[in-house]
Amino acid sequence: MRKIAVSLALCLLLAGCGQVGVQPKPETDPETPQESAVILPEEDWEEPPELEVPSGGLYLLDSVPVLDPSAEELAWEDKGDYRQSVLWSPSGSYVAIARTTETEVMVTVLEPVKSAYWHMTMPDGSNIPEGAFLPEEDWGRWTGNDTLLVTLGGVRGGTEESTYRCEIRAESSRLKGTSTEQTTKKLAGIYDFDHDGIPENMELVTLLDPEVEGRTGFYELQITQKDGTRLWTESAHRSHPGWTSIFACEIDGEDYLLRYKPEMWQGWAEYHYQLFALDSANPGTERLLRESTVVWDGNFNMPGHQLNVPALAGFLREVHGYLDSSTLLMSTENGEFRTSGSGAEFDDGFLELWQMAEGDPALLEDGLTAWALAAAIEQGAAPAEE
16 A cells, blocks of 8 residues: 555545546557657557556556545545545545555545544554455445444455444544444334434444454444434443443333433442433433432441431432333443343342332331341441341
8 A cells, every 4th residue: 555645645536436437548648759650561460558457457547636525625636546435524624535446445534634644444453454345335434523434345245244433533743543343233112312203213332342352342322313413322331430221211201311320339339310301403412301319338337337228218219210111222230231121120239129119118218227237237337136
């Protein structure tokens, strides 16, 4: 692959993504003086030489420009020995340029103003392998100003395709990027979280760990409008700091998202939930309906121990009231990934007590009091019953 510089740019036509037309070189240069012709016998004539064709099977062109669609000015230019396609980022700050031959693929992200660029690599840092190819349509898609999705196929003739998320960042005068393989699954359910009367699409994205083959890195729940506009996204990880759980629930005939994080670290707990809708006019905005937090700990024999049983019982009544009529969309609680199913089965450590109380506040408080006493006795903070 040749080194890219401002004076060489990438061979693509913005207006015509796809294969560049063949431009055969003239057999003679009209400006070159012609020598006197030498007439040979017909049997000694040779076949005219064929035009030089690169290994990818494409004729060379002198150059093909990449035009900035807003300013209609030249942004990049290079030799035309590839099939190529261009995708501008939503803000127009980056352009992704894909070039392919029969045996090679190169995807380059360019920042035209600073002439900075990044050649896409695989998650392990290697180049795109020989024999990979780009689908003829929808090879790439910008999901944000700094995030590009690229789809690569395997050896030609195969059907398996893989999608890679490329995160782009500018550092000084250079452009850097990383790629992560991801899979996408559409989630069932008809929900209108932004309350505009039009149901949204829900997708669960799984990003693989670039260092360990087959291991999940993290998950994303993505909600988009019908036109593809990203409305909201939430990430979750199997590691403790990344635990989170998202549910869909209906309140007074309208759809809401419930985020529940019952966090505990070495016996110190902070249980927090948020019930919110989305805003179609402001993607990424959460319109909060209700939220609540309760802080307590189970370290009965340590200074500063705190446990307010009525406050904890009140919190559990609120959150489990929502959970009982919700659907699980994504959870990594306890390092276990789950999706789908009833939110009523979500175990925050008090599920069994909640189910035994059957919604009765007094029974719930009694159960929590008995649980606290048993824990205090076990830790030596209270005398054992005779």
